[in-house]
Amino acid sequence: MLEKTYQPATIEPRIRDDWEKAEAFKAGKPERAKATPYAIVIPPPNVTGSLHMGHALNNTLQDVLCRFERMRGKDVLWQPGTDHAGIATQMVVERQMMERQEPNRRDIGREKFVEKVWGWKEESGGTIVNQLKRLGASCDWSRERFTMDEGLSKAVVKVFVELHRAGLIYKDKRLVNWDPKFQTAISDLEVVQVEKRGSFTWICGDPEKPFEADALGKVLAKDPSGHMYHFRYPLTKAVAGYDKDYIVVATTRPETMLGDTGVAVHPEDARYAALVAAKATVTLPLAGRVIPIVADEYSDPEKGTGAVKITPAHDFNDFEVGKRQGLDKINVLTAFGKMTDDVPEAYRGLDRFEARRRVVADLNALGLLEKIEPTSHTVPHGDRSNVVIEPWLTDQWYCDAATLAKPAIAAIESGKTQFVPKNWEKTYFEWMNNIQPWCISRQLWWGHQIPAWYGPDGKFFVAEDESSAADAAKKHYKADVVLKRDEDVLDTWFSSGLWPFSTLGWPGKTPELKRFYPTSVLVTGFDIIFFWVARMMMMSLHVMKEVPFKDIYIHALVRDEKGQKMSKSKGNVMDPLVIIDEYGADALRFTLARMAAQGRDIKLAKATVEGNRNFATKLWNAARFAEMNECVRQRDFDPKKIKQPLNRWIAGETERAASAVTAGLEAYKFNDASGAIYDFVWGVFCDWYLELIKPILMGDDDIAKTETRATVAWVLDQILKLLHPFMPFITEELWAHMVEHGVARQSLLTLSEWPELKGLSNQAVDDEIGWVVKLISEVRSVRTEMNIPAGAKIPAIVSGASAETQTRARDHDETIQRLARLESITFAKTAPKGSALIVIGEATVALPLEGVIDMDAERKRLEKGIAQAESDMGKAQAWLANDSNVAKSPEHVVELNRKRVTDGTETIKRLKAALKRIEA
């Protein structure tokens, strides 16, 4: 016997065990050898992470698809695994070491540190996996992978070596985004632009009367960023045709002026033509270095003074200008963002922001600070470290992304892989067409160490292992040499990019690779289209010569109910595990699926989850009702052979619901699919069908009763199946309760067959039950409006009814009486006086309530009905009066409006007649 209320917390772990014991989610089972393969690779969560709402949504959708396809008989592989997440993980462990006041990673050295991270991975790496299981994820857990496990690491090395051999990976010295906190280079994608606005109001300077030192110092002490500083660089000597002895340049980063090696003006800029012609030079203030004024297209005459300082070692644009103009590159910053020894002694070792203040103050003292103005500009920050990123000159490994992008673009253009929704293609193309070299090396310790070994002269040998590198070195040096391995590791996304094939066993020629590659669909959020999706497309096409997946389903991000991004600092994080504890995994999953249609974000409120928990309870109680009424599944039950109209009707409704759910899932319209089953279960099955059949179940027509019981059991089975992808736990639990011939069911719902229903719907039956439903609704409506006590039973007298209507009324007599709380239904030529009247089609139903009803209220009710009917009919009439409407509209629309007029006329006539009787 089912408990009165549904308790997810006690059920879920047990169901999970059942699935595990049955190895229900194992891919490649022999009995499915002939089935169509269906594969999804999970977006691997960070191994040290824990489940957040984004994961919950992402994995719910994948699980819905996997369960759906599994039930449709496919051989489903949902490939799980985790990502080593270089920076993030190293950060977590380092922070932990700091909190425990242990020696830092540099003190203990690389080997010991990496060992520690592995320890941490072993200890907490299972957390997120267990959390995914709590959500109900039907992954093939026996195939779990980790980006740094042996097989995947082999794949990484092999791809690196091959790309290097093909010239698509190379080493280069150029500016990178340097993170002074984590001491590593990061890729463009890991840089976020943060808006900076000056924190002090604008201050206009006057070089003749410099700022008072204290006042300026106070201002600068606040926050020296977000301002534009205008400096005078004195000319080394006067130039004929140029009326000043200095040139003004502006910058938001004063400290970098110590690394200036030129000033650029536009070649066409008349103001500076004399300076260019004279090959004028300026003396760089503070440093005392003489630097040239060069003509370069980069400088924009419209901006500032049209003259721009050039710091090739610390600015991406300046780097290019420097290259064109042959300017020196002077590095003035250390890896930690402090001034190097290549600046005047006074600034050496200063932090970059302190140096900024000093430079401004010192230039002011020299009368070279023209003005300071507040400005609004964006400053690059590390997405993890949140510190200001420095463009910094270093040796790094790069991947020629532009070349790899070409086939990846073509694959989407040709439709071999398609985005759902399609509009994400544009974003993808936009980025791929402008893709920059990808910096793949990181100065971290946790990750795949780059397979390059250096000889004594710095020449490197890229090889799959040290001995191959040694062989190559020996050939080159004609002697044995000591090799030193490159200390850098690869960007995390390098290994993630191989995920669709590395997890299937590549470079081995495994049966899984053959069977499941390319995978069916990738389900992910739009925030990692560039980071991950694009890289998988590039890598997979290069290595496998085949797309990694056929569809890319992009879903929204989950935000809080106010639409703000959930973040720990804002304190608005909704923990999926807390929600699961409170409402059950099914309620959370169903909520996320129902909201999955939204454009770019999902605003999640607790109340919504609660509503869906209530839906689960509703289903639970419907099953309980079935159980109490001995609605037992019959083995040979055939829905096509149903006789009772109510049962035929619900069979037809079930078919409609099933096809709506199927169609929704096939089109990745999770909201449509989940909405269809919700409406059917609550709005049709519970609200109407179960109520309508009660008289039969309690009656003594055994044939009808037997058929109805069997139908209830059958419909419930269909419901459990249709709902299972969304709510796997409660459905599996109820499935187990639905006995068959007195024997508890042995099979698992998750392995049952998906309903493919056909030929169950019948128009005549739908009309018949539709009439019953309409009558009941109308009576209920009148009862409320007439303030008839809910408990009072009243008679109903039907007049003007056709033979068909009379038959319907007689056939469903008991049902109608029960649901409309009627005492009797009788027929008469005319409606008795003093009645409330209901008009349905050709018939009028009278509720004789003389003395009970308020005639005034009845008049108002009828008048309202007439007004509504007249307005509706009037619209239809006006529409028909327009000849072009009739001439140019499709027939069914014309027909619809004609019907509105005829039906409306009839209704109005009867309502008016009813009104007249009252007034009489």
Added chain:
RNA sequence: GGGCACUUAGCUCAGCGGUAGAGCACUUCCUUGACAUGGAAGGGGUCACAGGUUCGAUCCCUGUAGUGCCCACCA
């Protein structure tokens, strides 16, 4: 600067060329033999604004305003 979206009931959002829907909230009533995590009946919307296309526009097109996001740049 370039791009992508969004604007529908008090709130959160579906819908989409043929007389506007759901959940929550609200009002009234109901402990009726599955369910008060429930049932019944209601109230509430010129579908942001202005043009256009169409027999017909909430839906398609153009523009305006507001909002959000992505990319790039910023002397």
